[in-house]
Amino acid sequence: xxxxxxxxxxxxxxxxxxxxxxxxxxxxxxxxxxxxxxxxxxxxxxxxxxxxxxxxxxxxxxxxxxxxxxxxxxxxxxxxxxxxxxxxxxxxxxxxxxxxxxxxxxxxxxxxxxxxxxxxxxxxxxxxxxxxxxxxxxxxxxxxxxxxxxxxxxxxxxxxxxxxxxxxxxxxxxxxxxxxxxxxxxxxxxxxxxxxxxxxxxxxxxxxxxxxxxxxxxxxxxxxxxxxxxxxxxxxxxxxxxxxxxxxxxxxxxxxxxxxxxxxxxxxxxxxxxxxxxxxxxxxxxxxxxxxxxxxxxxxxxxxxxxxxxxxxxxxxxxxxxxxxxxxxxxxxxxxxx
Numbered sequence: 001x002x003x004x005x006x007x008x009x010x011x012x013x014x015x016x017x018x019x020x021x022x023x024x025x026x027x028x029x030x031x032x033x034x035x036x037x038x039x040x041x042x043x044x045x046x047x048x049x050x051x052x053x054x055x056x057x058x059x060x061x062x063x064x065x066x067x068x069x070x071x072x073x074x075x076x077x078x079x080x081x082x083x084x085x086x087x088x089x090x091x092x093x094x095x096x097x098x099x100x101x102x103x104x105x106x107x108x109x110x111x112x113x114x115x116x117x118x119x120x121x122x123x124x125x126x127x128x129x130x131x132x133x134x135x136x137x138x139x140x141x142x143x144x145x146x147x148x149x150x151x152x153x154x155x156x157x158x159x160x161x162x163x164x165x166x167x168x169x170x171x172x173x174x175x176x177x178x179x180x181x182x183x184x185x186x187x188x189x190x191x192x193x194x195x196x197x198x199x200x201x202x203x204x205x206x207x208x209x210x211x212x213x214x215x216x217x218x219x220x221x222x223x224x225x226x227x228x229x230x231x232x233x234x235x236x237x238x239x240x241x242x243x244x245x246x247x248x249x250x251x252x253x254x255x256x257x258x259x260x261x262x263x264x265x266x267x268x269x270x271x272x273x274x275x276x277x278x279x280x281x282x283x284x285x286x287x288x289x290x291x292x293x294x295x296x297x298x299x300x301x302x303x304x305x306x307x308x309x310x311x312x313x314x315x316x317x318x319x320x321x322x323x324x325x326x327x328x329x330x331x332x333x334x335x336x337x338x
Contacts, residue, residue: 035180036199037066043171048085050170054163056089057102061203064106078108086113093117095124098159104134105160105207127151129240133209140217144233153244153253157204158310161303164200168192190293193300211241211252219259226262235260242273245310250277279328282335284315287322 025033040062047059060082067079086103090113093099103117121131129150132138172192173181182190218234225231238260241253254274261267288295298318308314316326 031180035177039173039177039181041066043167045081046171047167048088051088051092053089053093053096053099054102055167055170056085056092057099058164058167060085060089061102061106065203078111083113086111089113090117093120095120097121097124097156098163100124101156102160102163105203125154129153129237130155130209130244133211133214136210140214141230143214144217144230144237147233147237147240150240153240153249154310155245155249157246158303158308158314160204161197161200164203165193165196165300165303168196191297191300193304194293194296197296197300197303205248208248211256215252215256215259218256222259222262226260231260231262245312247277247281247311247315250312275328275332275334276326278334279332280312280315280319280326283319283324287318287324 044059044062044066047055047062050056063079063082063085067082089099089103093103100117100121104114104121108114118131118135121128121134125131127150129143129147130153132143132146133153169192172178178192182192182195214237218231218237221228221230221234234256238253238257241249242257244250244253254270254277257270258274261270288299291298295318298321299314302308302314302317305317308317319326
């Protein structure tokens with residue numbers, strides 16, 4: 001499990017998340033999932049007892065995820081305790097963006113607390129495109145209009161992940177729980193921080209906004225009206241996503257920008273940026289594959305550094321520490337383009 005953590009981060013995969021473990025899952029996978037959800041269920045009320053907004057939001061997320069795991073229904077009914085924790089978290093969050101964005105994870109689009117948290121986030125960061133992309137009711141045209149004045153795409157993923165790590169650290173597993181939770185497939189004992197990072201990233205990946213409607217709108221625009229205002233808006237949105245705070249967002253930004261290319265100069269600039277991105281992703285994967293535990297310990301070490309604000313910054317630090325250049329050699333092309 002631990003050796004596959006990079007794929008999980010990039011693809012939004014976590015074997016212990018979701019409504020149910022598949023019927024044909026291996027016994028060890030089912031046991032790991034059961035242990036994870038039992039631990040989450042135990043610590044959720046203890047987190048809520050602190051009364052802190054981040055802890056309350058995280059407690060509600062853990063409880064809601066556990067209810068989905070234990071239910072045969074596609075959408076289990078709302079839970080009164082989780083709702084109470086979410087209401088308290090919002091009431092106490094103020095301008096705490098980590099707490100507000102945690103309230104958006106794992107919730108129903110019609111949840112009134114979600115709507116309030118989203119509205120406050122937009123009010124606090126009017127130049128950030130991310131909150132509008134988390135609004136299920138926002139149309140592609142509304143997103144593109146907002147992109148005209150937006151200056152960044154910041155999901156605050158690492159602020160949320162650090163809040164989750166703090167939550168797990170405040171209520172570590174018992175010795176018996178640790179035996180079930182922290183070992184890997186080879187029998188090696190992992191750390192609580194590594195466990196927390198893997199599961200935290202799984203929760204965040206599951207909460208990523210659905211950008212498919214925006215991509216489809218811009219693809220149609222590129223075909224029907226490549227010189228229109230809407231096409232320029234799509235190019236602008238693509239540039240914002242390409243500079244986003246996670247690699248998954250950046251990959252979607254490249255996909256959008258590539259749909260909108262209309263001249264050779266733009267193509268060459270975009271291709272150079274994509275080559276640099278692909279180079280760093282490939283080198284990060286190779287570096288992690290050669291490190292103990294898939295490189296998770298180095299990831300957590302740098303995650304704890306407050307000077308690192310996002311995923312691209314963390315990866316660049318890892319590559320620099322390993323003496324790997326951030327730019328590809330002249331003429332290099334990623335394997336997928338060979």
